[in-house]
Amino acid sequence: MEIHRWIKKDSIFHISPALEGENWFASKVVEVGNTSFFIVNPKIPEGFFPASPGAFLRVRVPSSEGLFQLVCAVLSETQGAEGRIELDFPKEVVHLERRAYPRLPIKLETRYAEIRDTHAGLSFSKSTSLDISGGGILMETHRNCPQETLLRVKFQIPLGQMEEELNLTGRIVRSVPGEGARKSQVGVEFIDISPRQQESLIQYILDHSKNPRLQS
Numbered sequence: 734m735e736i737h738r739w740i741k742k743d744s745i746f747h748i749s750p751a752l753e754g755e756n757w758f759a760s761k762v763v764e765v766g767n768t769s770f771f772i773v774n775p776k777i778p779e780g781f782f783p784a785s786p787g788a789f790l791r792v793r794v795p796s797s798e799g800l801f802q803l804v805c806a807v808l809s810e811t812q813g814a815e816g817r818i819e820l821d822f823p824k825e826v827v828h829l830e831r832r833a834y835p836r837l838p839i840k841l842e843t844r845y846a847e848i849r850d851t852h853a854g855l856s857f858s859k860s861t862s863l864d865i866s867g868g869g870i871l872m873e874t875h876r877n878c879p880q881e882t883l884l885r886v887k888f889q890i891p892l893g894q895m896e897e898e899l900n901l902t903g904r905i906v907r908s909v910p911g912e913g914a915r916k917s918q919v920g921v922e923f924i925d926i927s928p929r930q931q932e933s934l935i936q937y938i939l940d941h942s943k944n945p946r947l948q949s
Contacts, residue, residue, distance in 0.1 A: 747793040774816030834866035848883040
């Protein structure tokens with residue numbers, strides 16, 4: 734597969750310093766060259782990400798065709814506030830799964846509103862997430878919303894000692910009406926998430942995936 738077309742500036746990737754295990758961190762592409770590309774050197778609890786020239790990193794690349802995993806050689810590294818890691822383009826690509834972003838089963842308090850008129854005020858209702866990913870959210874709702882409905886979705890995620898509220902626009906790509914006491918379910922694809930918001934969300938998911946006790 735030609736992976737070059739999925740490696741673009743501001744793309745959010747998962748990177749791991751080990752060739753095995755589930756120790757992943759969120760990073761972002763900052764520059765793409767002819768034979769290599771540069772990503773942000775992510776901060777980790779121990780300081781900066783270990784990426785010495787000559788080492789190999791695992792890189793997971795989400796795309797419209799699913800999630801792919803690469804093994805890339807580190808060509809150069811700079812640390813500090815503007816730290817970057819230069820990686821070569823890999824010769825082999827592994828197709829992991831059809832979903833572009835891993836999903837985290839978690840219940841978060843959310844609020845949503847149907848967008849019917851861009852000039853009208855929004856009326857928000859409470860809901861609960863069932864799972865979340867870097868590209869969307871699955872929610873339980875008290876009323877059915879048809880497919881292709883545009884929603885404004887709000888929820889909070891903890892980042893360190895602080896809470897960040899994500900206020901995103903999404904499109905319903907799957908809708909399952911409730912029956913009896915069972916609530917409706919809607920799968921929402923985010924359509925306006927910024928690279929910074931996506932990086933924060935992916936890091937939150939990765940942190941929780943490594944520590945199941947944080948899930949509720």
